[in-house]
Amino acid sequence: MNIADLEQREIIKGFKGRFIHTESFTIAFWEIDAGSELPLHSHFHEQTTQVTEGKFEMTINEETNVFTPGTILSIPSDIEHKGRALTNCKITDIFSPVREDYK
Numbered sequence: 001m002n003i004a005d006l007e008q009r010e011i012i013k014g015f016k017g018r019f020i021h022t023e024s025f026t027i028a029f030w031e032i033d034a035g036s037e038l039p040l041h042s043h044f045h046e047q048t049t050q051v052t053e054g055k056f057e058m059t060i061n062e063e064t065n066v067f068t069p070g071t072i073l074s075i076p077s078d079i080e081h082k083g084r085a086l087t088n089c090k091i092t093d094i095f096s097p098v099r100e101d102y103k
Contacts, residue, residue: 046095047094056091
């Protein structure tokens with residue numbers, strides 16, 4: 001399977017994702033437009049985020065950092081977080097359990 005062959009959907013303005021779902025997790029491949037913002041939120045899913053292209057600013061539990069290609073971070077369940085694309089970005093998220101809302 002080629003990632004580019006997966007249907008792309010805009011979930012939040014400027015956040016276009018392609019998704020793979022298994023019985024226990026979801027992988028999200030994001031293309032994010034510069035300046036797009038992920039509002040403050042939390043969810044019961046555990047999440048890892050890896051920046052593969054661009055610069056992405058994330059605030060997790062009120063601590064803000066800029067993430068660049070090659071960085072990976074872990075967001076535990078129910079922790080508030082938000083983000084902003086400083087440039088056009090490509091990001092890969094893994095969520096456990098499955099993100100039913102992304103199906």
